[in-house]
Amino acid sequence: MFHPTASPRHAAGTSTPDQPPSWAPAAPTIALLTALGVLMVGQMYTVLALLHPMATSLGTTPGQATWTATAFGFAYAAGFLLAGPLSDRYGARAVITAGLVAATAATVAVSVAPNLTWAVALRTVQGLTAAAFAPSAxxxxxxxxxxxxxxxxxTCITSGMLAAAVIMQIGAQAVAAGLGWRAVFWLSAALMALSLIPVRRVLRPTLRHDTGGGLRQAFAAMPRLLRRPRLVALYLSTVALMSAFVAVYTAVAIAGPPSIAGNSSAILALRASALPALVAIPLLSVVFQRLAAPLRAVLAFALAAVAVAAGSLLGGHTVALAIALLLFVAAVAAAAPAVVETINASAPHARGAAVALYGCSMFIGASLGPQLTGALTGLGFGNILRVVAAALLLGIVLALPALRHQRNT
Structure with a gap:
């Protein structure tokens, strides 16, 4: 996916091994792409904080309203498969710009959905258009x-995408409380439209380049990657990680915890309790880099499983549960870039395809999370978290082949 010695092309010219390129300024680029990651990926998670008001307005139940999250997630996953190769072919800034324009229109459309069927259909379109951002970034x-x-x-960009689950839920809950759930989508669309200005000013255009087989060659790399067992295992571990991540937040929204069920202020505080982890992990990235990426992934999965298992026993203790959630989110934020780096090392010559498949895996998992919680709601908050902990243990098993391969090389 990423190749540290790759020779980029950009507006300033073409680099060669003997003539390094003029790199883009890192700070404004990272700031912009991280903020956009929160906004665009956060569209997946806004509805988790809106399930009750949406259900009331659309004439359905909160459990059925979770399909607005699942539809977005599956479409987002499919969009990754298109956006990765398109970005390689036409340039990241062009794809990001086109995606923002389309996502703005789709987000406005979601705000006027008259019933659940239309809401699910329009969220599908929104997910497909929003998917242009992450692989291009x-x-x-x-x-x-x-x-x-x-x-x-x-690390900053992936942490921003994970932070979106917390930040956008908090923002959506606050906006909906004052202006209604539809205003959340109007505001999101306005921010997308305004972001086109810094995108054009900060990001550099990438020169279109002929890859021989064009898009066909880029898409052909995907099945080749999927014939490699270790990579498939890593993609499946990503599914387990993100399904666990979203399942926990969906459980908070619709299944408990017993000590704060029905208390919107307490649920808001519980969501916000994970934010320090999402700030700390990028700051500690230099320290984490001392460990090999496969080892970091396995350790992070293990911490996530332990934190969720502990949380399943702490539903009656809000502060202790908040601490468990903080550790869980920190572990997920550490695991995601570690898995990306491991995939990068395994597929250095198929970056666009590898990014696309990784993103697809993320949002297949994110799409399954709400349905997992919805299916298990009758078991109660604690038992949902125990199932999530088991899914994370499966993630460890799936990541182990990459760790063993790294130790043998």
Whole structure:
């Protein structure tokens, strides 16, 4: 996915092994792409804080309203498969720009959905258009950010995408309380439209280049990657990680915890309790880099499983549960870039395809999370978290082949 010695092309010219490129300024690029990651990926999670008001308005139940999250997630996953190769072919800035325009229109459309059927259909379109951002942003980092800054950029951007689950739920809950759930989508659309200005000013265009087989060659790399068992296992571990991540937040929204069920202020505080972890993990990225990426992934999965298992026993203790959630989110934020780096090392010559498949895996998992919680709601908050902990243990098993391979090389 990422190749540290890749020779990017950009508006300033073409680099060669003997003539390093003029790299884009890292700080404004990272800030912009991280903020956009929160906004665009956060569209997946806004509805988790809106399930009750949406259900009331659309004439359905909160459990059925989870399909607005699942539909977005599956469409987002499918969109990754298109956006990764398109970004490689036409340039990241062009794809990000087109995606923002389309996502703005789709987000406005969601705000006027008259019933659940229309809401699910329009969320599908929104997910497909929003998917243009993330793989293009990661591709832009590869082509335009200096190698010594790429690790930091990757951690910040992926942490922003994970932070979206918390930040956008908090924002959506606050906006909906004052203006109604439809205003959440109006405001999101306005921010998308306004973001086109810094995108055009900060990001550099990438020169279109002929890859021989064009898009056909880019898409052909995907089945080749899927014939590699270790990579498939890593993609499946990503599904387990993200399904666990979203399942926990869906459980908070619709299944308990017993000590704060029905208390919107307490639920808001519980969601916000994970924010310090999402700030700390990028700051500690230099320390984490001392460990090999496969080892970091396995350790992070293990911490996530332990934190969720502990949380399943702490539903009656709000502060202790908040601490468990903080550790869980920190573990997920550490695991995601570690898995990305491991995939990168395994597929250095198929960056666009590898990014696309990784993102697809993320949002297949994110799509399954709400349905997992919805199916288990009758078991109660604690038992939902125990199932999630078991899914994370499966993630460890799936990541182990990469760790063993790294130790043998």
């Amino acid at each position: 990661l591709s832009y980092v590869v082509h335009h950010i200096a190698p010594q800054r790429r690790g930091t950029a990757l």
